[in-house]
Each structure stands twice: as C-alpha cells, then as structure tokens.
Amino acid sequence: MRGGPALSLNLSRVSATLMKIGCAGGDDVGRAVVLLAAGLGTRMKSKRHKVLHEVLGKPMLLHLLDELDHLACDQRIVVVGQLREQVQALVGDRADIAVQEQQFGTGDAVRAALPVLRTDIDTVVVLYGDAPLIRHETIQALCDAREEAHAAAAVLVAEVRRPTGLGRVVRAADGGVERIVEEKDASPEEKQIRLINTGIYAFRAEDLRRLIPALTPDNAQGEYYLTDVIRLLREAGERVVAVEAEEDEIASVNDRAQLAEVERILRRRICERWMRDGVTIVDPDRTWIGVDVRIGRDTVIWPGTVLQGRTEIGEDCVIGPNARIRDSRVGDGATVEASVVLESDIGSGSSVGPFAYLRPGSRIGERVKIGDFVEVKNSVIGDDTKVSHLAYVGDADIGARTNIACGVITVNYDGERKHRTVVGSDSFIGCNVNLIAPVTVGDGAYVCAGTTVTDDVPEDGFAIGRPRQTTKPNYVRAWKARRRARLAADLGGSGETRE
Ligand code: UD1
Ligand code: MG
Secondary structure, three states, X not given: XXXXXXXXXXXXXXXXXXXXXXXXXXXXXXXXXXXXXXXXXXXXXOOOOHHHOEXXXXXXXXXXXXXXXXXXXXXXXXXXXXXXXXXXXXXXXOOXXXXXXXXXXXXXXXXXXXXXXXXXXXXXXXXXXXXXXXXXXXXXXXXXXXXXXOOXXXXXXXXXXXXXXXXXXXXXXXXXXXXXXXXXXXXXHHHOOOEEEEEEEEEEHHHHHHHHHHOOOOOOOOOOOXXXXXXXXXXXXXXXXXXXXXXXXXXXOOOHHHHXXXXXXXXXXXXXXXXXXXXXXXXXXXXXXXXXXXXXXOOEEOOOEEEEOOOEEOOOOEEOOOOEEEOOEEOOOOEEOOXXXXXXXXXXXXXXXXXXXXXXXXXXXXXXEEEEEEEEEOOEEOOOOEEEEEEEEEOEEEXXXXXXOOXXXXXXXXXXXXXXXXXXXXXXXXXXXXXXXXXXXXXXXXXXXXXXXXXXXXXXXXXXXXXXXXXXXXXXXXXXXXXHHHHHHHXXXXXXXXX
C-alpha cells in the first residue's frame, strides 16, 4: 500500500515534465497567461461586458483565447469581476477563472489570480481582455527577451502618436524600463514621452507572489498599479527589458470608436493575409472577411462583400460586389453577385445573383444558375438547373437540367405546416406556375405557364391548368366607339368638348 502513492507521485512528476516539454516548446519553464477582464468597460455604455463585444464577428476574448491556442502555455487564467457570468459563459473550460470582487486596479486584479496560479508556474504573462490584436509570436518574443536577458520582467512597449491616457515608459540607463508613470501621475515632461506601456508583460511568477502584496494605492487614482511592480523590481536592482511592438498590435478598446478602429486594423490584417495567399481583393477597405473564413486562390472579391462565420470560398470564384455570405461553402469557379447567402452550399461553376437570397439549407449543385430576385430556402437544386428570375423555391428537391421559369412559386405553407415539392430532372416548369405542396413533378415532365399544380405530374407528363382563353375579334374597336358616343351624349347640351 505504501508503495502506491510514491509511485503515482513519481509518475505525475514525469508526466508534468513531459507536458511542459510538449507544451512549452522545449524549455522547462511552466508558463501561465493571466487575462485581465474584471473591469466592466463603462465607456462602452453597454449591457454586455466589454470583452464580449465582437471584432470581425468574434468576441474580443475569444480572439485572445484562440490566439493563445498557438502559444506554448501551461495555464490560462481569466480574471473576472463585473458581469462575470457573461465572461465565464464565454470562457467555458478554456481557462481557469479567478474572481476579483471589486476593481481596485490592475495590481489588485493580478493579486486575485495568484491563489489560482499553479505552483509549477515560473513565468506569468499578463494580457488585457480588451486588447484583442496581440499575436502569439509577439508574446513568445516577449518571453524569449526576458529569458535571454536574464531579466526579472519584460514589458511590451510601443511608440505611439497619441499617448494620451496611457502609462508612459521611462527608460533605464541600460535601455530597459526604469518605471512606468500613469498619465494622471505624470509630470509635464513625462507626459511628452510617446513610448507607452501596452499593459502586456512577462514576469517571474515568484516576483509577483512576493511583490504584489507589497503594492500600495498611494497614487492619483488610489489604485493598486501593476506597473509599480516594475519600479519595485528596479529598486531591488533587477533588470526589466522593453520589447517594442507595432502600434497596430496593441490597440485596446475603451469605447465604440476604438472598437471600430480595432476592427479596421484586423480587417486590413486579414485582407492582407488573403492577398498574400493569392486572392484578389479589389478594395480591402470595403471588404469584410471574418477570421474563420477560407478563400481559394485566384478568387476575386469585389467591394461591399461581407464573408462571415465559417464560410469557405473555392478557387477562381468571383464574389461581389455587395455579397453577404455566412456559414456557407462556395465551390470553385462560382459567382455570387449582390446576394445574401446563409448556411448554404453552392456547387462549382454556379452563378448566384444579382439580388438572390439563399436562405439556410439551400444546396445548389454544379453549374446551376440562380438569377435575379430568386429566393431559395431549405432546398436541393440539381446540377445544370436554371432558376433564372423571380421565383420562390422553398422546401423543394429539384433535379438536374431542369428549367424553373420566371415567377414559379413553391406553395410550401398551408397556414399551419410546411410541405415539400419534388421536381425531377430534365423537366420544364413554365412561367408563373404555382406548385402546391406536397406535390411531385416527375422527370422529363412539362408544366405549362400559369398552371397551378395541385396533383402530381408523372414522368414525361404534360400538365396545363389554367382557364381557357376567350378571344373576341374587333371587340376593342366597338367598345371604344360606344364609349365615345356616350361621352358625346353627356356633353351634348353644354357645347364643350372633353376627352
Ligand atoms: C493600464 C496601465 C497603463 C497602460 C494601459 C494600457 C496600470 C496601472 N496602467 O492603464 O500603464 O498604458 O493599461 O492600456 O496598469 N482590470 C481589472 N481589474 C481592475 C482594473 C483593471 O481586471 O481592477 C482590467 C480591465 O478590465 C482591463 C485592464 O485590466 O482589461 C486594464 O485596465 P484599465 O483600467 O483600462 O487600465 P488603464 O488605466 O488603461
Ligand atoms: Mg484602459
């Protein structure tokens, strides 16, 4: 019995070491990332927590968690406070949660994370939930810089045009960081400094455990400043290195204007990535491509295009102008112009639009034409079929090489339930045909224009169902003559003429 626990202890040590090697990319440092997200973000003026606001269709916090998937990291901690249930629901099991009951400053937020911090963690990276553009390469570079310089901490800094509101970095004689001064505590000379603290750091865990409890709130804001840890480290003779980041990577969101600015930066970054990958984007400033979208080579994206969710566009496609495609797949060589496509599939070589609306569950085959003012919903349309204009195809299965002419309507709803329409292959459905579902039209059938189909039409069958036409020769001439005579009689007494 006594041998059991000892053996399992050894094994768990071995597996912990293996995990570190696998996870931390070869060095034996246990690394944690602490994401601060306790502040509400009052300036957003929102019912939603700030980190839940979306940038390119994805909440800011998820951008960070997804980016951290690419970083060797043994523990993630999200510090929550206000509206914590919203943040926790988004985090799920992707990070440990630390609660900061009241927001007494960034130093206090990291204090809240310390009890959750695993004891085998040596390096702590601090990030903000409202700065979603940071790349894992930059975080890695920050950690590497600290280790290579044998420094206590590394601070990500940036030279910015407008440093207002941000902490200014006072350089040390060795080129590192001497201290960080918050705007509200800064002297007029210090306010001139344009090198700012991004709020992203790599610390030795033991320093945080020791120095965070030593912080005091004796500053202009009465807060516990995490930045004071840097000063305390320097006073103890430690080195603190500065790593410079691009301004575009460290932008943070305090209000909706900054949210739009962060989105603009990311939108541009994503467009550039696809352009480097062989996609032509005619006007990147007017193109919105979500982070999880995939696009094949030699596809051309015209302005006004919005590609959302898990959309996949093939090669050699032409998308836009003015197309919105969400959670859909577009095959190679397809065209989608000025249309809305939601949760649908478009086969290779097909063309959609202008002004078509593909609602969820539309599966369009290859070389299909979906023309102007056509709405398709929850329907399968076979290869080489044409629905060229002004039609509604809902809850239908349409075969291959069939022609659905102008004005065809699947009458799928009886006021209570939806019913399916089935049309075979090589069929012809004429203009203004109503297909009253449930109904089936067989392969090779022909339905004449204006027919209301209530009964099934068999294979190779012909259906016509419209009132018989009555033609009256010379009727109009006689009718007009009668009208003229009546008018003349009405005006007879007055001598006036009127038409
Ligand atoms: C902080 C830095 C400043 C830096 C700036 C960069 C300090 C003292 N100052 O200032 O040097 O230039 O970020 O954006 O650190 N938070 C909590 N709990 C709190 C307070 C804040 O979780 O009690 C979180 C917020 O939700 C936010 C982040 O920490 O994600 C930053 O807080 P914020 O109040 O915006 O810090 P700044 O005053 O901007
Ligand atoms: Mg801030």
